[in-house]
Amino acid sequence: MHIQLKDIHKSFGPVSVLKGVDFELLPGEIHALMGENGAGKSTLMKVMTGLHPLDEGEVVIDGAVRQFKHPKEAERAGIAFIHQELNILPELTVMENLFLGRELTGPFGVIKQQEMKRRAREYLAELNVFMEVDQLAKHLSVGQQQMIEIAKALMTDAKVIVMDEPTAALTDREIRALFSVSRALRDQGVSIIYISHRMEEIFELCDRITVLRDGVSIGTHRINETSFEEIVKEMVGREIGERYPERNATIGDVVLEVDGLIGNRFHNVSFDVRAGEIVGFSGLMGAGRTEVMRALFGADRAKAGVVKLNGTEIRIKQPADAIRHGIAFLTEDRKGEGLLLDFTLRENLSLPTLDKRAKGTIISRQTEEQFADGYLKKLRVKHHSMEQKVKSLSGGNQQKIVLGKWLGAEPDVLILDEPTRGVDVGAKKEIYTIMSELAEAGVAIIMVSSDLPEVLGMSDRIVVMREGVVTGTLAKDEATQEKVMTYATGGQ
The missing domain is CATH 3.40.50.300 (P-loop containing nucleotide triphosphate hydrolases)
Structure with missing residues (x-):
């Protein structure tokens, strides 16, 4: 064609x-x-x-x-x-999603369930994907x-x-x-x-x-x-320079310490993050990285384990607890969990920190607008008004809004799950620069990424997971793609 x-x-x-x-x-x-x-x-x-x-x-x-x-x-x-x-459609099975609107039917309109399951497995196998076609897509x-x-x-x-x-x-x-x-x-x-x-x-x-x-x-x-x-x-329209900014942060004391964390899809996870440090989490899909971060933020409940902030044990049962302790979480699912799509840019940016924009119980519109305008400029969000709905932005600009709302919370610990997914090369450089500036200011950063060059280019240390378990931790000067993938795939 x-x-x-x-x-x-x-x-x-x-x-x-x-x-x-x-x-x-x-x-x-x-x-x-x-x-x-x-x-x-x-x-x-x-x-x-x-x-x-x-x-x-x-x-x-x-x-x-x-x-x-x-x-x-x-x-x-x-x-x-x-x-x-x-x-x-999350409540339909894998097979039902694949054949939605083009179901195979026999005499009298009876759906050919077994034939559809067989073909579903064949099409997925073409992509070297093997999953149970009867399971619900939401899982x-x-x-x-x-x-x-x-x-x-x-x-x-x-x-x-x-x-x-x-x-x-x-x-x-x-x-x-x-x-x-x-x-x-x-x-x-x-x-x-x-x-x-x-x-x-x-x-x-x-x-x-x-x-x-x-x-x-x-x-x-x-x-x-x-x-x-x-x-x-x-x-x-300009030269972009080196892809990853030069890092000048001084790494300080341990800010976040996780010991023996256990959840539904991970077991006995232990690591720490220091002030001014970027710790990258790498691993194959399903390794449990996101699940660990959701548990740390209180989005999912951990079964066991100890979390310490600046040496003091804390208990996080819900995201509000994490935010109160100075922990912010940029989720990988910006549309489903990171944004209110029918709310404005101003509302999305100020949502986690409304208490700081209020006098008593009344939100100061002027303070909120000044705050939103500052981050829209800082992050170079392409928009025509802070009152437009966030769903009208491109995917990469939506990601900047998610990042901006957490930057406004001024966290001590910032968890970034796939921070540059769907973001162009210029915006990636801007996000990397912001991460470096935050590290220089003493923020402890955890970055989950499926982009291995990004993990190697931005991390001070790399924690590798496989099937819910930490299989290795690598310092920046010893980390290579081969070593990371060896740990991620179960090699020695």
């Missing part, structure tokens, strides 16, 4: 998101679409597939002008869209849910597949499986539009790349004729 997007314009109220974008997808290619958060990548794909009507321009498919009225029409035409926002990790979304797209026999940040929650093994399937599809003539902020993936997988900046298409290049530096400069 040959797709041409010509001079595409799209506005939402007073905000112009696409300002004349040109894009061409050739048959049988993997074409990367890159740009900073808010550049218009996802919006362009939603216009192409009929989720948003375009204001100006043309969508030309195989020489004919088309304008889909809704995504189902695009899907029937052979275009599948794997959205960055997961569309999993799966974010990464496992993402693999279901990918499998659903493969099941449509599409001619074009749009992948919006498909690997953000995947392990290295799952990424390798996805790349293998993507190359096989390309060889069969299927085209893939690949939206990602992971530059290494783009240069490994894709054939061509188109860069958007502020709603305008900047350029298209063959991958073997461009470079990391050139793409970054086109994305941000």
